[in-house]
Amino acid sequence: MDTPAGPTARGAASSTPGDPGVDRRGFLCAAVGVGLARRMQEPSGMYGLIGKITATPGNREALAAILLDFSVAGMPGCLSYIVARDPSVDDALWVTEVWDSEASHKASLSLPAVREAISRARPLIAGFSDRVVTRPLGGIGLAANRAG
Incomplete structure (x- = not known):
């Protein structure tokens, strides 16, 4: 049975002659919403980790160089490791890390390269603050690297 083109029962225009009045935009939005809701319920x-490190006065760049000196490729389970300058605090850095698991992060702390970087960085660190643990869901750059 043909239905006239025009507004459907939901108020959206049907774009295909003979379309039984399916609101495609609404359907797609609902489908995407259901998919996102399921993804949000799946445990990641x-x-x-996101944390602020304050360097001793004048040592932010030297500290950043140490933090950036080792290769993430040699860090099993590390999906992202970002060191950024705080634009409003001269001696502060923000470090954002994403790991495939908490166990991988903990294991990394015993790697020789990490232990050596920590020992070199320690004299340049005035303090740590604003540490936040997160459960990343994904994002640009993570999908290609995420194991499993």
């Missing part, structure tokens, strides 16, 4: 195995 990823483990994230």
Whole structure:
């Protein structure tokens, strides 16, 4: 049975002659919403950390160089490791890490390269603050690297 083109029962225009009045835009939005809701309910195995490190006066760049000196490729389970300058605090850095699991992060602390970087950085660190643990869901750059 043909239905006239025009507004459907939901008030959206049908774009295909003979379309039984399916509101495609609404259907797609609902489908995407259901998919996102399911994804949000799935536990993420990823483990994230965001933290602020304050360098001793005048040592922010030297500290950043140490933090950036080792290769993430040699850090099993590390999906992202970002060091950024705080634009409003001259001696502060923000470090954002994403790991495939909390266990991988903990294991990394015993790696020789990490232990050596920590020992070199320690004299340049005035303090840590604003540490937040997160459960990353994904994002640009993570999907290609996420294991499993």
